[in-house]
Amino acid sequence: AQSVAQPEDQVNVAEGNPLTVKCTYSVSGNPYLFWYVQYPNRGLQFLLKYITGDNLVKGSYGFEAEFNKSQTSFHLKKPSALVSDSALYFCAVRRLSGTYKYIFGTGTRLKVLA
Amino acid sequence: DGGITQSPKYLFRKEGQNVTLSCEQNLNHDAMYWYRQDPGQGLRLIYYSQIVNDFQKGDIAEGYSVSREKKESFPLTVTSAQKNPTAFYLCASSIGGGPLSDYGYTFGSGTRLTVV
Numbered sequence: 001a002q003s004v005a006q007p008e009d010q011v012n013v014a015e016g017n018p019l020t021v022k023c024t025y026s027v028s029g030n031p032y033l034f035w036y037v038q039y040p041n042r043g044l045q046f047l048l049k050y051i052t053g054d055n056l057v058k059g060s061y062g063f064e065a066e067f068n069k070s071q072t073s074f075h076l077k078k079p080s081a082l083v084s085d086s087a088l089y090f091c092a093v094r095r096l097s098g099t100y101k102y103i104f105g106t107g108t109r110l111k112v113l114a
Numbered sequence: 115d116g117g118i119t120q121s122p123k124y125l126f127r128k129e130g131q132n133v134t135l136s137c138e139q140n141l142n143h144d145a146m147y148w149y150r151q152d153p154g155q156g157l158r159l160i161y162y163s164q165i166v167n168d169f170q171k172g173d174i175a176e177g178y179s180v181s182r183e184k185k186e187s188f189p190l191t192v193t194s195a196q197k198n199p200t201a202f203y204l205c206a207s208s209i210g211g212g213p214l215s216d217y218g219y220t221f222g223s224g225t226r227l228t229v230v
Contacts, residue, residue, distance in 0.1 A: 009154070034218050043118075043204055043221030044157075051216065090156065094216065101147070101172075102219065106156040 002027045004093045006105035013081045014113050021076040021108045023091030032094035033074040034102065035065055037087045044090060050074060061085070081112045117141065120205050120222035126230045127192065127199060135190045135225045137205035144209065146188035147219070150174060151202040160203075163188055192227065200229050 013019045036044035048059025055067045092102040118139045149157040159172030163182040177196025206219040
């Protein structure tokens with residue numbers, strides 16, 4: 001069965017410091033991995049994806065994610081956090097059933113402190 | 115501007131009442147989805163549709179119904195059979211094609227449904 005886990009409910013980081021939001025996955029075959037961000041009372045916004053190619057993927061708003069096949073991880077990173085990065089972040093893996101359904105993690109709330 | 119529009123933003127339902135949530139997209143996307151979001155549980159798939167006049171149950175379809183009569187529209191009805199409907203409902207769409215053309219989902223802004 002395919003699954004995705006976000007082990008931290010909340011991550012706190014000081015503004016200007018690097019941030020990491022963790023995601024691990026379990027899939028059979030090649031994974032298709034995504035990160036989304038959600039601001040209060042809004043839908044999710046696409047940040048970045050890994051389909052194939054370079055393990056380091058760059059996305060919107062200065063975020064990047066590193067695909068690590070041996071550790072089955074896809075952690076979201078940013079070199080210098082902003083207060084405006086405070087939001088709920090979701091990792092997702094695409095199901096390999098010929099459809100475009102995704103399994104979402106439970107989300108990690110990022111709080112950047114001024 | 116292209117996007118997905120969900121309405122209403124807030125909806126209140128009385129016990130035993132059916133309510134319908136609207137989702138319209140002008141992105142020419144083939145596939146559309148309904149998710150339910152509860153605190154601490156992430157997003158759970160209710161129904162999805164890959165083509166007009168066809169839809170499939172997701173993981174938590176009981177108490178919900180959908181239709182896909184037009185490519186642009188995918189309304190969700192929360193029926194009285196859904197015993198715990200209070201949640202944030204998200205509609206999404208995605209372009210068709212193979213994995214390399216997969217750009218993920220575009221989400222609407224959501225509808226918050228509350229039972230009163």
